[in-house]
Amino acid sequence: MIPELGHLALIVALQLALLQGVLGIAGAARGSNAWMAMARGAAAGQLLFVATGFLALAWSFLVNDFSVMNVADHSSRFLPVEYRITAAWGSHEGSFLLWTLLMSAWTIAVVLLGRKLPADLHARVIGIMGLLSFFFLAYILFTSNPFMRLHPPPANGSDLNPLLQDPGMIIHPPLLYMGYVGFSVAFAFAIAALISGKLDETWARWVRPWTLMAWVFLTLGIMIGSWWAYYELGWGGWWFWDPSENASLMPWLAGTALLHSLVVTERRGALRVWTVFLALVTFSLSLVGTFLVRSGVLSSVHAFALDPLRGLFILVFLGILIGAALILFAKRAGAVKATVGFGMVSRESAMLTGNVLLLAALATVFLGTLYPLLLDALDLGKISVGPPYFNAVFVPMMVPVLLLLGIAPWMRWGGESLPGLVRQLRWQAVVAVLVGMTLPFAFEAWRWPAALGSTLAAWMMLSTISGLHARHRATGGLPLAAWGMGCAHIGLAIGVAGMGLVSAYQSEKTVAMQAGDSASLGRHEFIFRGAEEVPASNYSAMRGTLELKTQGREPAILLPEKRIYRSSRMTMTESAIRYGFTGDVYVAMGEPLPEGAWSVQLYLKPFVGWLWGGALLMALGGLLAALGCRNQGARP
Amino acid sequence: MTLWLWLAAYVVVALALLLVPLWRQKPAPEGWRWQTVGLLAVFPALTIGLYFHLGAPTILQELALTEAQSSYDVEGMVTALEEKLKSTPDDAEGWYALGRAYIAFGRHADAEAALRKAATQAPKDARIIAQYAEAMALGQNSLDGRPLELIREALEISYEDEKALELAGLAAFQKENWAEALHYWRRLLKLLPKETEQHDAIAQAVRTAEKKMEGTP
Incomplete structure (x- = not known):
C-alpha cells in the first residue's frame, strides 16, 4: 500500500511541476497575477508530494518491503536499521528522488524568501525551476521508477553495497x-x-x-x-x-x-x-x-x-x-x-x-x-x-x-597603481617565501611540494590577514562578508599547506606480522597482538589489534578490520586511524598469510587533517558571506 | 479501494493548491471558469491514466492473495494433520511432520509430545530420534541429559544422520571439546549438498572450531 501511495504522489507531483513551469513563465510573460500565484501553489504542492514519495520509499526500506524491486536490490534483512533508511538514496532511482526532493525544497525556499523580488522575475525563476523538476520527475517515473513492484516478492534482498554502509x-x-x-x-x-x-x-x-x-x-x-x-x-x-x-x-x-x-x-x-x-x-x-x-x-x-x-x-x-x-x-x-x-x-x-x-x-x-x-x-x-x-x-x-x-x-x-601595490605587499611576499623555503628543513628532507605548498599557504594567510587588518584600521570595522572572505581564503591556505606537506612526507610500509611481532615506521612502533573473528549482523570481520607506541605520546590501540559481507561476498577493509593535529597514523589489514600471520599496511599521513579542516573553514567562510549578504540589505 | 480514496485525496489537495490562488484573485481574472473546469477535468484523468500506465494497480490484491494463501497453508496443514492423527495415531511420519511444524511455531512442549509419539512408533529411525532430542533440548534449553542420550542412540542406529551429527557436534562444542565437535561436523559437511545455506553455516562452524582448537595449547 505505502509504495503505491508514494508512486501516486510522484505522479501528482509530475503534473504540478509542469503546471508550475508553464504557469510561472507564461504568467510572467502575460503579467497574469493569477497564474503566477498558481505557480507558487504548485511549487508548494510539488514539495508536499515529492516528500510523500520519498518518505514512502524510505518506509519501504525500513519495513523490508521486498515487493519493491528497489528495496530487494539494495537492502536486506540483515542490514542495520540506519543503513536501511539511507539505502533509500543508495540506488540510482533513490538518488534521483533525493535530487528532486532537494530541488523542490530549494524551490520553496525561493518562493518564500523571494517575495520581495519583482513579481515577474520571481515567477520566471519559479517557473524555470518547475521545468527542471518536471524533467527529473519524468526521468524518475518513466525510466528509473523506484516503486517498481515484484510479484511474488523475494524472501530477502541482495543487500546494500558495503562501500555505502558507512556514516560518511x-x-x-x-x-x-x-x-x-x-x-x-x-x-x-x-x-x-x-x-x-x-x-x-x-x-x-x-x-x-x-x-x-x-x-x-x-x-x-x-x-x-x-x-x-x-x-x-x-x-x-x-x-x-x-x-x-x-x-x-x-x-x-x-x-x-x-x-x-x-x-x-x-x-x-x-x-x-x-x-x-x-x-x-x-x-x-x-x-x-x-x-x-x-x-x-x-x-x-x-x-x-x-x-x-x-x-x-x-x-x-x-x-x-x-x-x-x-x-x-x-x-x-x-x-x-x-x-x-x-x-x-x-x-x-x-x-x-x-x-x-x-x-x-x-x-x-x-x-x-x-x-x-x-x-x-x-x-x-x-x-x-x-x-x-x-x-x-x-x-x-x-x-x-x-x-x-x-x-x-x-x-x-x-x-x-602597480608600484603602490608592490610596496604594500612586499613584506608579505618576502616572509612567505622565507617560510616556505625553510619550513621543509624541519622535516626529514627538503622536498619541493612541501616548499611550494607552504610558500603559497603562508602568502595567502599573510596577505589575507594583513589585508583585513588594514581594512579594519581604515574603516573601523569589518562587514560579515569580509570575515567570510577571510575565513574562506585562510581555510584554502590551510588546505594547501596540508596538501603540500602530506604529499611530500607521507610514508608507508607493508609488513607481515604474527602475534607479538613489531614493526616501526618513523617515530612510531607497531606491535601486532593478533587477529580475531568478530561477527556482526550482515558481515563477519577479522579484527587485528595493534599497539601503537609513539615517543612522547600515550600508547594507543588500533583495531583495523577486514570484513566479508554476507550477501554480496564482498571484502572490505576498515582502516584504523589515530588522528592528530600534525598527522594521522593509519593502519589497514592486508591479506591473511600462512600460520596465522597477516600482512599489515602502515601509513603515516602528516598534516592530512588540515585538508578537511581547511575545507570546513572555507564552508564556514561561505556561510558568513551568505549571512553578510542579508545584513547588507540583500533585498531591496 | 483505500488506494482510490487516497488518490482522490491527493487530487483534491493538489487542485486546492492550484485553484484557491486562482479564485482568490480580485478582480476575478478573465477565463477563470474555463481554467477551473479544465483543471478539474484533466488533472484527475491524467493522474489515473498515468497510474494505470506506470503503476501496479493490481499489486495490492495479488500480494494480499499470496499472503492469505501462504498463511492459510501452514496453519491449515497443521490443523488438518492434528485431525488426521486423531484417527491414525500410529503414523510415525505424521507425528514427525507435526513435531517439526510445532518447532517452527516455537511450540516446544507440543513438539516434544508429538515427537515422543513418533519415536515410540519408530524406535529405530535415527532421523526421528534426533529430531525428538532437538525438541526436548529446545524445551529445556540444554542438550545435557536425556537429549544427549537420544543423540547417541540416533548415531548408533545411523552414523549418517544429519540432525544427529549436527547436534552431537554442537554438544561437544558447548563442552569445549573442539576436536570432537570437528569430527562430527566435518563428517556432516561431506553429506550436505554444496552451495546451500546449511552447508555454509556448518562450514562456518567448522572454521570457528578450528580457530578455537588452534587457540588452545
Missing part, C-alpha cells in the same frame, strides 16, 4: 546534491534575466546568497566524500582524480568562479555577461556530473548501453537544456551587456584573471575526465588518465590563482 556515505550524497541543486537557483535567475533583459547590480545581489549557500553545501559534500575515501578505501589517499570526484570538482570550480564574478557585478555592475555565462555553466556542469556518476557510464561506457533509455533521456535533456541556455545567451547577452569599464590593474581585472584561470583549470579536468570516456565509447581504445596528468596540468594552473587570491583583496575597484 550517509551524508555525502545529500550534501553534494544540495550543492548541485542549489546552483539551479543561479541558473534560473540567469535565464530569467536573459529573458527579461534586466540584469544589474540588484540582480547580482539577489543571486549571490543562493549561490553562496549552494557552494557551501557542495564544499562540505566534497570534503566528506574525500574524507570517506581516505578512511574507507584502505590506503589513505584523499583525492584520486577519479571521474566521480572530478564530476563534483568541476561544478565547484565553476561555482567558485561564479561567486567571485557575482561580487564584481554586484559592486561595480561589470562582468555581467560573464557572470550570467558562469551561472549557466555551473549548473550545467552539476547536471553533467550527476549524469556521469549516475548513468553508469563511468563503471563502463558499455554498461550505459545496457539501459540506453536512461542515458539517452539525460543526454537529450542535457542537450536541450544547455543548448537552449546557450542560444538564449547568444541572442540576449547583448541586452544585458555592461558599459562599466575598469583599468588593467584593478580588483575587477584581478578577479577576472582568477576566474579565467579557474575555468582553464576546469577545462583540464573536463578533458581528462571525458576524453577517455569518449575514446572508449567510440571504440578507439582505452586510455587511463590519472594523477600524473592532473598533477602536471591542473596544479600549475592553480598556482597563479592562489597568488592572485592574496593580491586581489588589496586592490582598489576601478584601477590601482
Whole structure:
C-alpha cells in the first residue's frame, strides 16, 4: 500500500511541476497575477508530494518491503536499521528522488524568501525551476521508477553495497546534491534575466546568497566524500582524480568562479555577461556530473548501453537544456551587456584573471575526465588518465590563482597603481617565501611540494590577514562578508599547506606480522597482538589489534578490520586511524598469510587533517558571506 | 479501494493548491471558469491514466492473495494433520511432520509430545530420534541429559544422520571439546549438498572450531 501511495504522489507531483513551469513563465510573460500565484501553489504542492514519495520509499526500506524491486536490490534483512533508511538514496532511482526532493525544497525556499523580488522575475525563476523538476520527475517515473513492484516478492534482498554502509556515505550524497541543486537557483535567475533583459547590480545581489549557500553545501559534500575515501578505501589517499570526484570538482570550480564574478557585478555592475555565462555553466556542469556518476557510464561506457533509455533521456535533456541556455545567451547577452569599464590593474581585472584561470583549470579536468570516456565509447581504445596528468596540468594552473587570491583583496575597484601595490605587499611576499623555503628543513628532507605548498599557504594567510587588518584600521570595522572572505581564503591556505606537506612526507610500509611481532615506521612502533573473528549482523570481520607506541605520546590501540559481507561476498577493509593535529597514523589489514600471520599496511599521513579542516573553514567562510549578504540589505 | 480514496485525496489537495490562488484573485481574472473546469477535468484523468500506465494497480490484491494463501497453508496443514492423527495415531511420519511444524511455531512442549509419539512408533529411525532430542533440548534449553542420550542412540542406529551429527557436534562444542565437535561436523559437511545455506553455516562452524582448537595449547 505505502509504495503505491508514494508512486501516486510522484505522479501528482509530475503534473504540478509542469503546471508550475508553464504557469510561472507564461504568467510572467502575460503579467497574469493569477497564474503566477498558481505557480507558487504548485511549487508548494510539488514539495508536499515529492516528500510523500520519498518518505514512502524510505518506509519501504525500513519495513523490508521486498515487493519493491528497489528495496530487494539494495537492502536486506540483515542490514542495520540506519543503513536501511539511507539505502533509500543508495540506488540510482533513490538518488534521483533525493535530487528532486532537494530541488523542490530549494524551490520553496525561493518562493518564500523571494517575495520581495519583482513579481515577474520571481515567477520566471519559479517557473524555470518547475521545468527542471518536471524533467527529473519524468526521468524518475518513466525510466528509473523506484516503486517498481515484484510479484511474488523475494524472501530477502541482495543487500546494500558495503562501500555505502558507512556514516560518511550517509551524508555525502545529500550534501553534494544540495550543492548541485542549489546552483539551479543561479541558473534560473540567469535565464530569467536573459529573458527579461534586466540584469544589474540588484540582480547580482539577489543571486549571490543562493549561490553562496549552494557552494557551501557542495564544499562540505566534497570534503566528506574525500574524507570517506581516505578512511574507507584502505590506503589513505584523499583525492584520486577519479571521474566521480572530478564530476563534483568541476561544478565547484565553476561555482567558485561564479561567486567571485557575482561580487564584481554586484559592486561595480561589470562582468555581467560573464557572470550570467558562469551561472549557466555551473549548473550545467552539476547536471553533467550527476549524469556521469549516475548513468553508469563511468563503471563502463558499455554498461550505459545496457539501459540506453536512461542515458539517452539525460543526454537529450542535457542537450536541450544547455543548448537552449546557450542560444538564449547568444541572442540576449547583448541586452544585458555592461558599459562599466575598469583599468588593467584593478580588483575587477584581478578577479577576472582568477576566474579565467579557474575555468582553464576546469577545462583540464573536463578533458581528462571525458576524453577517455569518449575514446572508449567510440571504440578507439582505452586510455587511463590519472594523477600524473592532473598533477602536471591542473596544479600549475592553480598556482597563479592562489597568488592572485592574496593580491586581489588589496586592490582598489576601478584601477590601482602597480608600484603602490608592490610596496604594500612586499613584506608579505618576502616572509612567505622565507617560510616556505625553510619550513621543509624541519622535516626529514627538503622536498619541493612541501616548499611550494607552504610558500603559497603562508602568502595567502599573510596577505589575507594583513589585508583585513588594514581594512579594519581604515574603516573601523569589518562587514560579515569580509570575515567570510577571510575565513574562506585562510581555510584554502590551510588546505594547501596540508596538501603540500602530506604529499611530500607521507610514508608507508607493508609488513607481515604474527602475534607479538613489531614493526616501526618513523617515530612510531607497531606491535601486532593478533587477529580475531568478530561477527556482526550482515558481515563477519577479522579484527587485528595493534599497539601503537609513539615517543612522547600515550600508547594507543588500533583495531583495523577486514570484513566479508554476507550477501554480496564482498571484502572490505576498515582502516584504523589515530588522528592528530600534525598527522594521522593509519593502519589497514592486508591479506591473511600462512600460520596465522597477516600482512599489515602502515601509513603515516602528516598534516592530512588540515585538508578537511581547511575545507570546513572555507564552508564556514561561505556561510558568513551568505549571512553578510542579508545584513547588507540583500533585498531591496 | 483505500488506494482510490487516497488518490482522490491527493487530487483534491493538489487542485486546492492550484485553484484557491486562482479564485482568490480580485478582480476575478478573465477565463477563470474555463481554467477551473479544465483543471478539474484533466488533472484527475491524467493522474489515473498515468497510474494505470506506470503503476501496479493490481499489486495490492495479488500480494494480499499470496499472503492469505501462504498463511492459510501452514496453519491449515497443521490443523488438518492434528485431525488426521486423531484417527491414525500410529503414523510415525505424521507425528514427525507435526513435531517439526510445532518447532517452527516455537511450540516446544507440543513438539516434544508429538515427537515422543513418533519415536515410540519408530524406535529405530535415527532421523526421528534426533529430531525428538532437538525438541526436548529446545524445551529445556540444554542438550545435557536425556537429549544427549537420544543423540547417541540416533548415531548408533545411523552414523549418517544429519540432525544427529549436527547436534552431537554442537554438544561437544558447548563442552569445549573442539576436536570432537570437528569430527562430527566435518563428517556432516561431506553429506550436505554444496552451495546451500546449511552447508555454509556448518562450514562456518567448522572454521570457528578450528580457530578455537588452534587457540588452545
